[in-house]
Amino acid sequence: MIEAHSLTKRFGERTAVDDLSFTVRPGIVTGFLGPNGAGKSTTMRMLLGLDAPTSGRAVVNGRHYADHRAPLHEVGAMLEARSVHTGRSAHHHLLALAATHGISRRRVEEVIDLVGLRAVARKRVGSFSLGMGQRLGIAGALLGDPATVILDEPVNGLDPEGIRWIRDLLKALAAEGRTVLVSSHLMSEMALTAEHLIVIGRGRLIADTSVAEFVARAAGEVVRVRTEEAERLHGLLAGPDVSVTTEEPGVLTVTGLGSERIGRIAAENSIALAELTPQQASLEEAFMQLTGDAVEYRTPAAHLVGAEGRAA
Numbered sequence: 001m002i003e004a005h006s007l008t009k010r011f012g013e014r015t016a017v018d019d020l021s022f023t024v025r026p027g028i029v030t031g032f033l034g035p036n037g038a039g040k041s042t043t044m045r046m047l048l049g050l051d052a053p054t055s056g057r058a059v060v061n062g063r064h065y066a067d068h069r070a071p072l073h074e075v076g077a078m079l080e081a082r083s084v085h086t087g088r089s090a091h092h093h094l095l096a097l098a099a100t101h102g103i104s105r106r107r108v109e110e111v112i113d114l115v116g117l118r119a120v121a122r123k124r125v126g127s128f129s130l131g132m133g134q135r136l137g138i139a140g141a142l143l144g145d146p147a148t149v150i151l152d153e154p155v156n157g158l159d160p161e162g163i164r165w166i167r168d169l170l171k172a173l174a175a176e177g178r179t180v181l182v183s184s185h186l187m188s189e190m191a192l193t194a195e196h197l198i199v200i201g202r203g204r205l206i207a208d209t210s211v212a213e214f215v216a217r218a219a220g221e222v223v224r225v226r227t228e229e230a231e232r233l234h235g236l237l238a239g240p241d242v243s244v245t246t247e248e249p250g251v252l253t254v255t256g257l258g259s260e261r262i263g264r265i266a267a268e269n270s271i272a273l274a275e276l277t278p279q280q281a282s283l284e285e286a287f288m289q290l291t292g293d294a295v296e297y298r299t300p301a302a303h304l305v306g307a308e309g310r311a312a
C-alpha cells in the first residue's frame with residue numbers, strides 16, 4: 001500500500017507537486033497519469049525517499065521508504081533515469097544489487113529469466129537497447145520479491161511484444177496481491193493495463209477513479225442514432241441541454257439524452273430506428289478533456305493525435 005498525504009514539492013519558484021493526496025491499494029494495477037511535466041516522476045521520487053517533500057508525507061507499506069530496514073523487499077522501483085554502471089554485465093549489476101540485501105544467486109538467475117534477458121545477461125549493459133535496459137530495470141525492481149512495485153514509464157522503448165509482456169507481468173504481480181503503481185502518458189496503454197487511475201496535472205490531483213468511471217465522467221453521454229427520418233427526429237430531440245449533430249446522412253450524434261429516452265421519443269412518434277448505440281469515448285479523449293487546462297507543454301492538436309497513433 002502506498003499513501004501520499006498532502007505531498008508538496010517546490011523547486012525554487014516552481015511547484016512541481018502541489019498538496020497531493022492519494023492511496024494506492026494492493027491487488028490491482030494503478031495507473032499514474034498526467035501530461036509531460038505534471039509531476040509524476042517527482043511524486044515517485046518522493047515515495048522512494050529520493051526527493052524530500054517540501055511538506056507532506058509519503059508512506060509505503062506503513063513507513064517512510066528510508067525507515068524500511070530492507071527496502072528492496074518492501075518496494076521494487078524503476079525510475080525513468082537508469083543508474084546502471086554501463087561497464088558491468090546485467091548479471092553483475094543484479095548480483096551487486098542482490099549483495100546489498102543478502103539475496104541469493106538463485107533469485108538473480110530467476111529474475112533474469114523472468115524478464116527475458118538470459119541470452120544477453122553476460123553482455124555489457126552499455127551495449128543494451130532502451131528496451132533491454134527497461135527489462136533490466138524491472139529485474140532489479142523485482143529482485144527482492146517486493147510487496148509494492150513502482151515503475152516510471154516502463155513501456156518506454158519496448159516493442160509491441162515487450163509492451164504486451166509488461167502488461168501481463170503487471171497484472172500478474174497485482175493478482176499475487178502486490179501494490180502496483182505504474183506511470184505513463186500513454187492513455188491507450190493504461191486502458192489495457194490499469195484498473196484504477198490517479199491522474200494529475202500541474203502537480204495537482206485531477207482524478208482518483210476506476211478506468212471505467214474516468215471515461216464515463218469525462219465523456220458525458222453520447223448516443224449514435226441511425227434512422228431514415230433523421231431530420232424529423234433531430235427536431236424532436238433538440239432542447240436546451242441536448243446537442244444533436246449530423247455527421248453523415250441519416251445518422252445523428254446526440255449528447256445530453258440517454259439511449260432509453262431517445263428510443264422512447266422515437267417510438268412515441270412512430271419513427272423506426274435502424275441503430276441506437278451509446279458511444280464510449282476513448283481514454284485518450286477523456287484524458288484530453290480532463291487535463292486540457294493542465295498541459296504544460298502544448299503541442300498543436302494534429303501532432304498530439306499523431307503521437308498517440310490515432311486517426312483524426
Ligand SMILES: Nc1ncnc2c1ncn2[C@@H]1O[C@H](COP(=O)(O)OP(=O)(O)OP(=O)(O)O)[C@@H](O)[C@H]1O
Pocket residue numbers: 011014015016034035036037038039040041042043185
Ligand atoms: N530537480 C528539479 N529542479 C527544478 N525543477 C524540476 C526538477 N525536477 C522536476 N522539475 C520540474 O517539476 C515539474 C514536474 O516534473 P516531473 O518530471 O515530475 O513531471 P512528469 O510528470 O514526470 O513529466 P514527464 O512525463 O515529462 O516525465 C516540471 O515542471 C519540471 O520541470
